[in-house]
Amino acid sequence: MTRGTNDAGERATTGAARGAPSRRADAVRNRASIIRATRRLVTERGTDAAMGEIAKAAGVAVGTLYRHFPTKADLLAAVVTQYVETLAQAIQEAWARVEQGSADAGQEVLNFVARALEMTSGNQAAKAAARTLGVQPEYSEAEARATEALERLIRAGCDSGRLRSDLTVADIYILVAFCPSDSPVEVRLRWLELIRPGLLGDGA
Amino acid sequence: MTRGTNDAGERATTGAARGAPSRRADAVRNRASIIRATRRLVTERGTDAAMGEIAKAAGVAVGTLYRHFPTKADLLAAVVTQYVETLAQAIQEAWARVEQGSADAGQEVLNFVARALEMTSGNQAAKAAARTLGVQPEYSEAEARATEALERLIRAGCDSGRLRSDLTVADIYILVAFCPSDSPVEVRLRWLELIRPGLLGDGA
């Protein structure tokens, strides 16, 4: 959690050149495995997914699960946090492309919504689950990065007349927060089409 | 709750036009009270709202709760069903206004989405909750009525050029199904504005 950021957001001591893969490596593998299993089970069955089942699905014992996440809420928060992290990355990349002139800001915003729609699938449940359990996951840092990049993106899109002139970051969040992420493709595609006119500029 | 059909959709004075309210009257009151409490608690805590708590919130004992709704799923289904019923009524009234020339079809569709947004508040959760428990509430009749009226409304709106020419009933349902019903007013209003362009005709 202090370097690289791998799947579970944990540095992997590639070291320990000789001997068993060290306790630490196991722990890292376990953590990733747990988060993966959680995402899957929570998607399928919501909050009702039991800690015991998650542990089994992750191939560890409950005790190990609890060593990594002292509470069910913590576990759920971890899943949500990771998702926000991924989103932030997507936006930053989009902004990078626009900055170096290789993409249109307006189009990138549209693309971002589509991507978010896709990525949210499965985590929507996690989000709801987290909310239910009263979790206050620490987006902060990742969210800040995402917001900043998105703001720049939108400003650029508005300036070019491509996007609706009064569009804000909050608008995008609202839309993404209430998108049909777990619905069949037809619904998701149609929703994107219904949404688009509201994002584009009057003369677009 | 102020109209002819009361909150529990049951006529109160079966016979005995005057005289004591009888246990029967209590029962009716209880049923309404239970549904009200359920809507509230489920909104707050989702499926995890316990039957015992719902009962207490409704001011009855568990047994009474179960006399009215033999299963948690049944209870949730009842809440959802009632909500669909209300929606159906709203659309039918809208169509009636349009038919007698006292309103514009396009505007009524827009208004309906706004109204649905408002009414969905609190029931969104119930709907999700019901889904979680595998409930298959019997919308059928009410839903059929709603769909038919909405179809007419949309057709009229499209014919007048006011609505997007390829708009369908399903589109409205998608939007309503994923609206920020439980969010603060600002969010709800903004969402409506973001959505509007996607519903209106190109030359609107």
Place this chain on the structure above:
Amino acid sequence: MTRGTNDAGERATTGAARGAPSRRADAVRNRASIIRATRRLVTERGTDAAMGEIAKAAGVAVGTLYRHFPTKADLLAAVVTQYVETLAQAIQEAWARVEQGSADAGQEVLNFVARALEMTSGNQAAKAAARTLGVQPEYSEAEARATEALERLIRAGCDSGRLRSDLTVADIYILVAFCPSDSPVEVRLRWLELIRPGLLGDGA
């Protein structure tokens, strides 16, 4: 069911010559109906038969059921008592036949066991159920009559050398108490055959 000793062992006020059959007649009918329903349900499902179900099966409301039998235990006791009453009658008739020379005492004892085996069917459950609930049904009077008649029967059978010389009333009770009353016919018949040698005299 309206005269003599009726099914529920209650005298029926044949009176009330004119007018509705009087509350009393209804009550009598209800009581009989309840006992019948109880016997059936308890046979099928044991103690788990619910008071509510029994009431419904008897065609009355729970309240009525409770008016007749203030407790589930009371209801069960009534069924058991009635069964003992029937047994007592059977033995008394047997003794009457022997006394007037129209039957052999030993054979009558054998016949009685067979009959008891048959009659116990279905009530075995009631008996067990009653025991479970800690009922102490008031056999006393009927049991006393039965015991006295059976004693005479056995004495006569022993005197004639037909029955095992040390046979007692208690012996018969033991056998009847632990007979395969609810088993298929083959089992019941075979049991009677296995039992017989133990009842007959050495030289029989």
Place this chain on the structure above:
Amino acid sequence: MTRGTNDAGERATTGAARGAPSRRADAVRNRASIIRATRRLVTERGTDAAMGEIAKAAGVAVGTLYRHFPTKADLLAAVVTQYVETLAQAIQEAWARVEQGSADAGQEVLNFVARALEMTSGNQAAKAAARTLGVQPEYSEAEARATEALERLIRAGCDSGRLRSDLTVADIYILVAFCPSDSPVEVRLRWLELIRPGLLGDGA
């Protein structure tokens, strides 16, 4: 409970010949304790013995009870199964004695019934309880062993003229199934005497 296979039919020292008893040892003790408690309570109160009470009587929490027996039916089945196992062993030993000439077949059959009468005590109830809950305990293997040995025993007894010539294994089962196992000694002894003539040969 004093023989090789312990009360729970489980070998205690899996590995670790010496050292701390480990939770595993506790688990084994718990299982035995649970079965013991179940047998006692079910004898006293039949199926109505609550899981919670059984747990308390066994000195464990409900959760532990359920870890060992996922269902009340399973628990009851375990008790019944263990009983059948014990019976099977008794018969096999009897046959072994007869085979090596150290005992008379007829007498062993009689002895077996007596022993079964004794051992059934307490489990009769469990059996009935299990039946009530629709359990289909897996006697199969143990029962098969018992039946085979008993068959040989009976055949030998018949050949020697000691036992009733048409006696079958089923006959013994019938008798044992309906014996006064939970009654006071006098009753049990008397019942054995009443039964004996039916099992012995005509000229015995």
Place this chain on the structure above:
DNA sequence: TATGAATGAGCGTTCATTCAT
């Protein structure tokens, strides 16, 4: 550090019993 047995509060549901009508 990983394991998994143990714990016990809590959940959905049932049912004997009461009592206003």
Place this chain on the structure above:
DNA sequence: CATGAATGAACGCTCATTCAT
């Protein structure tokens, strides 16, 4: 007298969490 809605203790069972090994 009959009715049936209401009550609430109790039951079978689950599951987040702890802790001895």
